[in-house]
Structure formats: structure tokens, C-alpha cells
Amino acid sequence: MIGPLRQRPFASPFRKRINRGPSPLLALAMPWLTVMLGSLSPLLPLVASAPVLPPFGFLVLLAWRQLRPGLIPVWAGFPLGFVDDLFSGQPLGSATLLWSLALIAFDAIEARFPWRNVVINWLEAAALIASYLALSLLIANAAGGGAHIMVIVPQIAMSVLVFPLVGRFVAACDRARLLPVRILG
């Protein structure tokens, strides 16, 4: 008896097909777009009375930098941080400065510990996230606030715990980055 027509065994969107190739625009723009999307997280349907959300833009930036070190250049902290500053509520220039510093610190850490694994990556991200949030608090206080350091402790814990999930999201985006969507020829 003839069964129903089976799907091709290796039908995957990543499979090479004749006259299809990855779009260079998508391949290069994906990291920048996802970081900016993370920076738009203050538009989420949540009006919070305390800092509760992780700084998603920063987390996505770190995750891209860990997954594909060559994709985001070391000067990307300036433009991406500037976009983040427009929405984050911090005084303008806060993320511009801190993200630039974080990317330089990232390269310094990478030179010091070239061999990486999950634990080292997570520890490194945790250290950078905690310093970033603490320095953001300092800057916000210098610009007129007066929040206590305890206010950001839950936020730091949550950001550190959420970071591996953001890493998975970035990995999925990285696969989508090279989808063969462009028709060649």
C-alpha cells in the first residue's frame, strides 16, 4: 500500500538551495537591530514603580559580543548606547559612556582569559551587568536622583539569571541571520 508522500528528510530552512543565499544586509544588521530592540524594552506593557526589568539592550549586546566577537565592533557602544539613552530614563550619555567602556573591558578580559566556557562567560557577564547597573545608579544619582543601592539588588539578580536566556535568544537570531532569503542571479 502506498503511504502518504513523506516530507524530505533534511528539509530545513538552512539547507542550501540553488540560487538562494543569505542577505548581507540581514547578516550585518541583525545584531544592531536586536540590541536596539532590547533598548526599546521600556515600551513593554509594564508601568513599574521600581527598577524591575533587566537592561535588555545591554544584555543582548553582551550576548552578541560573546557569541560572535567579530560582528559588533568595539566602537558600537557609542551609537547603540545613545539609542538606549533616548528611552531608558537615564541622563543622556550614561549608556553611551558605560557601553563603550564595557566593550573595551570585554576585550581586555578576553585577552586575559582567552579560553572560554559557559561558566566563565556567565561570570564575566554577571560582573559586567552588576558594575553597569551600579554605575548607572551612581550616574542617575549624580544627575539629581537619590536612590539607595538596595533598590537595584533584585534587578541585578534578575539580570544575571536572565542572561543565559538572552544568550539563547541571540543564538536563535544568529541562525536566522544567515537564512538564505536572497535570490541570486
Add this chain to the structure above:
Amino acid sequence: MAPQSTRHTGFSRRAQYTTFFAYVAGVLGTLAGAALLGMSIYHPAAFAGLRSAAGDATAPAGSVAASTRSTSVSLFDTVAGYIAAGRQNAQLRREAEIARVRLVEAQATAEENRRLKALLDLREADQTPVAMARMIASTSASTRRFATISAGSDDGVAVGMPVRSPLGLIGRVLETGRTTARVLLVTDTESVVPVRRARDGVPAFATGRGDGTLQLRLINLGINPLKKGDTFVTSGSGGLYRPGTAIAVVSAVTSDGAIARVLSDPGATDYVAIERVWAPEAHSAAAPTPVAQATGSPAP
């Protein structure tokens, strides 16, 4: 994983220059960020236009998100309501009985108030709100507490106007775009609201603590008369907020005042009213400079 050798450029001049200039650009970006930060700390209003433009551009997305929020909040409320329905019914019935009596008393007081004000020849300013707007976003990842509302200078909203919900004071307008405005919430650490106890008028200042609660600081030092459950309303000092707007309930008493819970949780608020500045003359006399007003420094 083996080290990625992106930093090792080999003998290619082009790769060496690319890496070198990327680091130069990174350091320059850092310096430019520091310069921007310095400017925005010393002239906080300098980049208001940029932020407002960004807020205006993303307002449609925020409005969609806001309607989602109100739907999801009401969904949770509906489920919770079924669980507590019976107990709540009995309690509400009791409260309605008490409220009916109080209402008659309040009507009498209002009547007397109106008569006395007429005697004093006091005229009430226009009380209709300037605009009604939706809360569309808040800075949920920063320690500063700003919110964005869906009304801007096109709707007549101006810097300094108080923003309130039916439950109480939310904050005041800090920057206006064409279709959106940025609100300094009362829970921000820079917001100072002159308040008094609703029952007997004990005066205090309510400062935000950045975590959703307020710090009440008594003006008269001495024995702390505050108790858990005391309700505070705005006092109207400084001329910005209309007196008698509910703001917070004391949740814990401290040595020099109290910690209070804000009555109108911005997260549960859908629509807010933007009101006129209550007594503009008093407010402009008290505000030192336009810059200090824009940054939200307390009026002396």
C-alpha cells in the same frame, strides 16, 4: 571553546589598521559619551527635544502595549475577583452603609465650605483637566522613575502640570513632545510633594524612594504622631499641586517620619488626567530657575 582569533591580525596591513582604528573609535566614543553625560548632568534640559522626538516616534507601539496591559491587568482582577467574591460582598455591604452616612455629612461640609469661601471671596481656578491621556511606558530598567503619557503640547500639556488618576496623584509633567509627554512620577527620588495628613493636617514632605514607596518627612520636629494607615493628601504649598489630592497611605513608621505606599499604583492606571498648575503665581515665585524646574529640584 578555543579562543577566537579575531584580534590577531597577522601580516595584513589592512586588518591591522582596521583593528587599530576600531579601538581608536572605541576610545573616542567613550570620551564623547562622557562629554554627553557631563552636558546632560549640568544642563538637564539640553536633550529634552531628542528624547521627546524619540517618545513621539515610538508612541504608537506604546499605545498598543498600554491597551494590552490594561486587558491583562483586568484579566487577573477578574480571576481574583471570583475567588474573593462572597467575603468581599459582605464587606462592601457594610462599607456602603457607612459610606452613605459619611456622604450626607460630606455634603453638609461641602455646603458649609462653599458658604465660607464665598464669605472670604475666594475664587476657584478652572478645575477641568487639560487633557486625558494613557500611560504608555515607563523607565522600568532605570532607577529613575519617569513615565510617558500619550498627550503632548498639541493637547495643551505644558511642563510642570500635575498628572493624576482617579485614585490619586501620579506625578508631574517634565518634558513635552508634540504627542507625548514625560512625567516625573511621585515615586522618583527627585520628586518632592508637600503633603498633609488628611485627618488633621500634620504637614510633611513626600519624597520618592525609587522602589514604589514614599518617604514622609515631617516638617515639625518632635514626637512622631504618624500611625500606620494614616492617609496623606497634597497640601498645595508651593502652588503646584491642587490641595486635597490623595497621594499615599503610611505603611511603616520611622524615627523621623514614615514610609508610605502610593495610592494610585501607576502600573494599574490606564487613563490619567493632566491638570492645570494650581496657583501659577505662587509656583513661579517659588521656582528658582527654569532649569531647576525642568530637572525637578524642589522649590525652596
